[in-house]
Amino acid sequence: MERLRPRSHAIRQQSVLSDDAGVSLVELMMAIMIFAIAMAGITAGFVSVGQKTRLNKDRVAAANLASRELEIARNVFNASSTGPATIAADLDVTNGYPLPGGTAGSPLVVDSVPYTVFRRAQWLPAGTGQSPCDGGSGVTYPTLAVNVKVTWPYMGQVKPIESNTLLTPPKGVLASSTSFVAVKVLGSNGLGKEDVPVTIAGTGGTYTATTAEDGCATVAVASSGTYTASLNSSGWVDFYGAANPSKTVTASSSSISRLTFNYDRAARLQLSLTTAAGYALPTGLRSITLGNTGLQPSGTQIKDIGTGGSATITTLWPFSDGYTIWAGSCGQSDPAAAGGSRASAVVVPS
Structure with missing residues (x-):
């Protein structure tokens, strides 16, 4: 047993020396990562200052x-009597x-x-x-x-x-x-x-x-x-x-x-005239009426949409409260004229 003691002591010394001899791969990677993060911040700072x-x-x-x-x-x-006129x-x-x-x-x-x-x-x-x-x-x-x-x-x-x-x-x-x-x-x-x-x-x-x-x-x-x-x-x-x-x-x-x-800037309105099932659009219908109190003096404006029943109107004033719309151009076509009520106003985007 006495002969083994020196060998055991040598092994312990070697183990201690190997633990202190350097850094592991994980420690090296962590150091590189910390350095990279620090450099990124410094570089960003230089770029911002620049x-x-x-x-x-x-x-x-x-x-x-x-x-x-x-x-x-x-x-x-x-400079002269003509100077103001020159600038203006x-x-x-x-x-x-x-x-x-x-x-x-x-x-x-x-x-x-x-x-x-x-x-x-x-x-x-x-x-x-x-x-x-x-x-x-x-x-x-x-x-x-x-x-x-x-x-x-x-x-x-x-x-x-x-x-x-x-x-x-x-x-x-x-x-x-x-x-x-x-x-x-x-x-x-x-x-x-x-x-x-x-x-x-x-x-x-x-x-x-x-x-x-x-x-x-x-x-x-x-x-x-x-x-x-x-x-x-x-x-x-x-x-x-x-x-x-x-x-x-x-x-x-x-x-x-x-x-x-x-x-x-003009507002745009895309519309299509439809009827209830089983009914057809009146023959020759080619106009609609737009209503808004800002349209003086009558509060209405008539637009021709052709005979196809659909159209895109591109020359509308962009009223913030929109337009009420109904088919036809005569006074009797206004739903309110017959005791009814007009549809809700449609706000058209510009």
Whole structure:
């Protein structure tokens, strides 16, 4: 037994040494996994910081371009007696003042990023900063409100950079007898519609403008007289389904003449006329009547659907409370005329 003790002791020493000699494969894999997770977080952090840095750089460049656009517009406005008319002649301008080496109308490139610089001008004839579509009719001392908006690719959730200013012509530059025509465009929700092109033509020439955020477009016309304002946006209609509505107004000296349009994207209605089993549709039936109290003055509108008994109507005003519908176009076809009740209103999507 005494001879075996040294051997047993050697075995115990060898076992202890083998346990401390290194790490197992499982431990190695765990270490690699922890390292990979840590590196992924660090890498994501670097990427996020890089993106924010680039985005901040883009925003600074956009802000500089917006300030540059306003400064150029201000210089042109104040350069001569014709300056205000020059700026007001083009109420909407995109990339109008290129950088050195660029071309008008093309994006302005800074550090390989193409920027779009959009400038919109609107006359405020009342001289109080109030929208000409909502204020008084008298012209006190007009100012020109200028808004500049700069956008660029890959903005994500970042809002466009905007800058605003008011430009006031020197006394005597704008004739005290200048006339203004203001057109307000309201959508189906009763709020102003932005970016709707408006054409105003009459005694003093033809003018174009685009509605601002409040739905108002204003032009200074060359002379008093009769002017016709018209709208023509693809897929849009007025109350009565007209895609190109127009209205006439008389512009008077030193005053603001106003017009209001209800204009929005057209709604669509797909319908098919059916009868109870065993009955046929009346011969020659080709019309339906739409009812809504907003359809003045009668509260109804007749639509021709042909003789097939089905149709798609694409020129409807998107009333939020929808339309009641019945077959026929004469007064006797109205269910309410015979003491009955009309069907529930159908809300049509735009």
